Amino acid sequence: MKIIVVGTGFVGLPHAAVLAEAGHEVYAYDIDQNKIDAYRSGDRERIEEIVNEPGLVEAIEETKDRYLFFTSDLAPIIEGTDIVFMCLPTPPKRDGSTDLSYYTNAAHRLGELLAKRQDERRVVLVNKSTVPIGTARVLQKILEEHGVKNFGVASNPEFLAQGGAIEGSRRPDRVVVGADTEEDFDRLRRVYSQFVNHVRIRYLETTPETAESIKYVANTLLLTYISFWNGIGARLGEIYPNLRMEDLKIGVTSDSRISTWGSYVSNGAGGSCFGKDIQSLIYQLNRAGRSTDLLQAVYNINEYQKTYLIDRAVYEAGFNFNNKKVALLGLAFKKRTNDMRDSSALKAVEALLARGVSEIRAYDPLAMNEAQRTWFNPEKNHLFSRITYHESPREAIEGSDAVYISTDWEEFRGLATTIEKAAPPPYLIIDGRRMLPDYRQLVAKGYAYLAVGDVYLKPEAPAEKTGANGQERVPAAAEA
Ligand code: UGA
Secondary structure, X not given: OEEEEEOOOOOHHHHHHHHHHOOOEEEEEOOOHHHHHHHHHOOHHHHHHHOOOOOHHHHHHHHEOOOEEEEOOOHHHOOOOOEEXXXXXXXXXXXXXXXXXXXXXXXXXXXXXXXXXXXXOOEEEEEOOOOOOOHHHHHHHHHHHOOOXXXXXXEOOOOOOOOOHHHHHHOOOEEEEEOOOXXXXXXXXXXXXXXXXXOOOEEEEEOHHXXXXXXXXXXXXXXXXXXXXXXXXXXXXXXXXXXXXXXXXXXXXXXXXOOXXXXXXXXXXOOOOHHHHHHHHHHHHHHOOOOOHHXXXXXXXXXXXXXXXXXXXXXXXXXXXXXXXXXXXXXXXXXXXXXXXXXHHHHHHHHHHHOOOOEEEEEOOOOHHHHHHHHOOOOOOHHHHHEEEOOOXXXXXXXXXXXXXXXXXXXXXXXXXXXXHHOOOOOEEEEOOOOOOOHHHHHHOOOEEEEOOOOOEOOOOOOOOEOOOOOEOOOHHHOO
């Protein structure tokens, strides 16, 4: 198959690499020449700056210039194409609707080129990125307007989770193909021949509208499940001192009908998909006059979760953030990625700055460059100059008055010892991910501990008068 993948971000690049591994002739196209140059160079650092996925660089190395080609020019590659995968950004607009401008611009460009092609063979354009229900028809109309002959449109949503894009592409749970004609289904079967009739992979053929809906329903259901745990499970743990969150989770999820995934209470679910998709589905249902109460509640719970620990620190722990230094551990929206889109850390930074902190001492194993380059540029907001970047959790914690754990990086599980070495009590630990299994020992040693899913734990031992810097420190609780 000759395949063009339009858009080489988190969705398109891993998809292109795995299609190339399967022996297809794949042209990965992007309008951004810098990205294309980075991919062509094969340089790990440059590629991972753009898309950081385990196994991606190896997959590119394995296939580049044999099966996988990178280009920023569509015209020379259009002849003889069997399939075009549309993997374009579809960001949310202010009203929750989806900005389809990248998508429609690319569709028009493809329409112009496909209308002029010499060969008569059928070409199928497939939506891979999450697009509002009915977008396959929008694509169809655009191509018709340009006079393209012998084409089909299809929806083949991507269900990959970040950090597992390559593995997930090689061994998906399911492949959903929505198309209109047997010829187009057959074309997609040839692309995914290794998954058709697979014993463990569900290969579902349906209409484009159903395929588009499956993606929205799946993502909003996953966020609903996370928000159920955050909105009910965590709340119970925060009311009853003798309630053990981990046991509650085991007890409930031991029922084979109830998933463990999603039961990890947190400072909110981030990422480029959940927030955007639920807002878009709310918009789509509202526009049709349908009730969206459930989805609205889920969205609100998730947003509230992103900053409520900072409010709890003030109202329950009596901590006054004004002029304080706070270590912020984790910037990415989840572990094993450098992606900060919709990350809870963004909201935490906003809330901490609004409460007057003098310094945010940030650390993240992967996302530091991304943070400085894209999100916290002091030229855009002078308050971002209060963010300093550190080489290790210990360095970030040293000299701070409190720590806020925002991302579930595994390395944070061992933080208890680091905190003890770097910051003697009085010191407030705000744990948005329940990363410290031995938090009770810290409380016994005079640390204050505030976690999602737990009541606020006051320090048990009297705090020493002298803090990490030899300066006199006032117990947080006494300051409010
Ligand atoms: C999500 C879905 O899981 C994928 O199935 C979907 O294909 C993808 O969106 C997409 O639409 O492209 P992803 O955004 O990579 O994948 O992130 P998840 O692993 O689902 O995590 C989302 C957020 O929920 C993260 O912030 C994570 O830390 C949080 N989370 C996850 C919890 O707070 N608790 C949990 O138990 C699980």
